[in-house]
Amino acid sequence: MKEIRKTKEILLSKAVVDGDYVSISQEIYNTAINTLDTADTQVQTTQNELSKTKEILDTAEAGLKEIEVEAFNNYKLMANGLITETITHELHSIVNDKHMNNIAGNFEALKGYLYENCVSMYNNNLIPIKDQSDLLINKVENVADLYNFLEKTFIKKNSYNEYSCESLKLVINTISEKLGSELEKNKIKIETLNINQQWYMPKGVLLHVLYNLFMNSVYWIDIRQKRAIKEEAYLVENNKIIVEQESDTNILVYDTGIGVLKKMEYVLFDALQSGKENDGRGMGLYIVKKLLNSFKADIELLENTNEFGNRYIFSISVPAECIR
Template sequence: MKEKKGQILVVDDNPQNLRVLGSMLKENGYRVALAENGIEAVKYAADKDPDLILLDIMMPEMDGIETCNRLKADDRTAEIPVIFITALTDTEDKLRAFNAGGVDYITKPFVLEEVMARVNGTIKRRMYEIERLEYMEKIEKTNEELELYSHILAHDLRNMLQVIDGYTDILYEEVPEKRELIEKISKPIGRALETIRDIRSLMKGKIEEIRETNLKKEIKDGIDAMTITFPRSTFRLHLPEEEIMVPANESLAQVFYNLLYNACIHNNNEVNVSVTVKREDGRAVIRVTDDGRGVDEEILPQIFERGKKGRESDGTGMGLYIVKRLVEHFNGTITAENLRGGGASFTVNLPSC
């Protein structure tokens, strides 16, 4: 007896056929269950979940086609592959069998090599599919756990860094002779907070539902945050009078926050930034331009790739990568270019509602 490779349910109203097929399958290492009619087969399959069903088409009371229809209508048995047993040579009957959900057929009288070739091939595909689904379930569970841990880690780190950042603000005011040192301490804290915010926004962009979002409000929110963070920079906003709604969510504000932050941080925190919004061909086009030193031409083609640090940044290179991911999540596009007179321009193109 060979090693057991799976369980097969054989369904036939002819006891002789059951014995012949049962012996063939057992000799080739399979566990075998037998049923003499469709009612028994449906009940057994729902209870035991065999790996394959060999099902005779011509049976009294409930024929093989009706039996297969019932199996496929039940969530517990719908995925079990069915190979029909038939003495019929009519193409129409074979088509009926396939339309009912059969994956293959074997003909009477049985030929050992043909039966085992079809059975072995179907079982292998079945086992592969089961392993694939189990693997995908494990990946999904692992991703859910990683997402949860990332949320917890980002939340706790952000809270601790914000406390430290708050103390540096107090020291900056109360110990003026150490302000240069305090600024050096505060700068990496700010970058760390920014990175955490970027990661959290990317995660939110992946899991939050897309809905009608007020584009002007999200841009204004991004600019409001920038005017506090970079008081030496100037921000000019050019908006149409009408409201523009786009399919997005609150993470859209982070897109513009990052673009504005990118313009300021790479131009010594002192730059003139212009944000222009237009509606073109049923889409919203947002252009963020600055009068800074632009982007290195060698970096420009890959500026949105993960790990690229853009304009000689000492950060993680995640900001613009996250911007691109979020924009694409909202079914939009983003491009970057250097301006002839100096500075850089980033153009976001989004569908409008």
């Protein structure tokens, strides 16, 4: 600005005005042109800087929005987790309630009395009540069993950053035992290849991650089996879930299901995205990825495709400091 004002003063003092014409020396002309060139360059530089600043501000605003959405999703997850834990805890307490201990004995007493005195009431009333009671108790016991299984993954006071040494093989065996009936029903075997590693990581994370992946495998193997009834192309001789150790810091998890649907390939780890139509909540793999990312581990879907043309191999990697 000083150069522009100085040039203006020179022009006002040195220029000769004659009607519509203004005469200046070559030296003054050159000075004016240089000043304008410099000003133009500075204006262009300023515009470029403003454009870059706007891009940075837009990126920062988008990042802030993403953080807000992420925080909101995390709050929802915590709320849902708290509700789930509370419900399962209450159902677990029902099983251990002292008043539940003698239900079978009470039914037997009624059975003996009614069988001798009123067979029709025994057949029409007591047996249906007994069947309904058995079903309810069985369901509650299953929830209680699930609570005991997943309790180690719950975040409790002063345990949010608790680490432990997790044996891959032991965790896989634990989940296999838990899913015993589901695996047996669908004739699925869990196969491990070269699994001998231990990882030092947040307590319960590996259990949560593999349990989620295995449950998804059971679901999609079942879907393939149902399709195989009508389409021979979906027939597979052996149903398997395979966990393969690629390196000290990496394992692969895959199965003989139909694989990941094309529409899910690039949104698989986003919140509220599910290929299970009405059967999925779309939060499982989102939570899995966030849990792993929390200590610089990760999960990704590899490019490899199966015989159905779908990507199907999940790669789980942990940082080197997790190796034990």
